[in-house]
Amino acid sequence: MVWNETPLLKVQGLHKQFGAGCVHCHKPSTDEQTGSRCKYCGSIWACRNLSFDLYPGEILGVVGESGSGKSTLVKCLYFDEEVTSGSMSISSFEEGSTDLFSKSAQQKRYIRNHVMGMVYQNPYLGLRMGFSSSGNIAEKLFAADHFHVGSIRERAADLLQKVEIPLSRMDEPPKNFSGGMQQRVQISKALANNPPLLLLDEVTTGLDLSVQAKVLDLIRNIQHELQVAMIVVSHDLGVIRMLADRTMVLRQGLIVEQGLTDQILEDPQHPYTQLLVHSLL
Numbered sequence: 001m002v003w004n005e006t007p008l009l010k011v012q013g014l015h016k017q018f019g020a021g022c023v024h025c026h027k028p029s030t031d032e033q034t035g036s037r038c039k040y041c042g043s044i045w046a047c048r049n050l051s052f053d054l055y056p057g058e059i060l061g062v063v064g065e066s067g068s069g070k071s072t073l074v075k076c077l078y079f080d081e082e083v084t085s086g087s088m089s090i091s092s093f094e095e096g097s098t099d100l101f102s103k104s105a106q107q108k109r110y111i112r113n114h115v116m117g118m119v120y121q122n123p124y125l126g127l128r129m130g131f132s133s134s135g136n137i138a139e140k141l142f143a144a145d146h147f148h149v150g151s152i153r154e155r156a157a158d159l160l161q162k163v164e165i166p167l168s169r170m171d172e173p174p175k176n177f178s179g180g181m182q183q184r185v186q187i188s189k190a191l192a193n194n195p196p197l198l199l200l201d202e203v204t205t206g207l208d209l210s211v212q213a214k215v216l217d218l219i220r221n222i223q224h225e226l227q228v229a230m231i232v233v234s235h236d237l238g239v240i241r242m243l244a245d246r247t248m249v250l251r252q253g254l255i256v257e258q259g260l261t262d263q264i265l266e267d268p269q270h271p272y273t274q275l276l277v278h279s280l281l
């Protein structure tokens with residue numbers, strides 16, 4: 001696939017440090033050998049100098065072992081975590097001319113509500129379990145300035161149908177639903193504002209294999225139908241193989257390899273990627 005358009009998302013030099021830091025680690029090392037943890041003060045550089053682009057309608061996979069910085073990356077992109085340094089722009093917001101990390105809290109909320117959707121591994125983070133499923137979608141629509149009650153209910157029904165939640169259950173709260181159904185409601189809520197960018201963090205981890213396959217199928221169909229660009233975080237190369245056009249491999253907060261998913265999986269160049277790929281086989 002050739003991506004010859006303007007990128008939807010541009011991330012440059014994203015660093016995220018946990019801990020106060022010290023004189024020895026005031027600058028994050030981008031040396032693979034050094035590791036992500038400062039041996040003097042224990043601070044962790046969860047993301048080190050991450051730069052990448054995402055094109056409209058593309059699915060970018062982010063893979064790496066536990067602790068490699070995958071979740072921290074998407075949390076930073078969704079403003080759940082404050083970055084230590086770096087910049088991010090989205091072409092559909094102020095024509096991509098401003099750094100979104102430097103915006104005020106209020107502006108960040110606006111950006112989240114209008115141009116992003118997020119699906120968490122834990123549905124309790126993305127849903128109000130006690131609200132009805134349609135109410136969850138309405139909440140996202142209100143946040144994105146849609147106030148017409150009739151059309152909100154219609155949109156909720158439409159979205160829930162898309163993720164195969166029976167309409168007879170649209171007024172039930174997600175706490176009554178199975179794990180797979182909760183993930184599907186979360187996906188429909190994340191799509192409510194028609195975002196050009198959807199972030200998905202380990203969305204099938206913990207689900208039964210057959211349920212996983214259904215959710216993955218659904219994500220693929222949605223991408224096909226709505227052409228929404230996605231960043232899919234997973235430690236599971238099977239998920240990445242099924243969904244991602246391009247893949248970025250993270251290790252100790254650094255990108256060690258990136259490229260077309262087929263190339264990465266068929267002919268990994270970095271020893272760490274080779275280990276990851278071969279442990280799948």
Ligand SMILES: Nc1ncnc2c1ncn2[C@@H]1O[C@H](COP(=O)(O)OP(=O)(O)OP(=O)(O)O)[C@@H](O)[C@H]1O
Pocket residue numbers: 018019044045046064065066067068069070071072073235
């Ligand atoms: N709130 C936090 N405070 C301190 N350290 C943190 C915090 N969140 C993450 N970290 C550290 O940052 C590093 C990256 O964590 P992160 O959760 O991003 O990894 P991950 O690749 O998503 O792992 P997993 O697949 O297990 O979720 C880890 O060393 C982790 O301990």
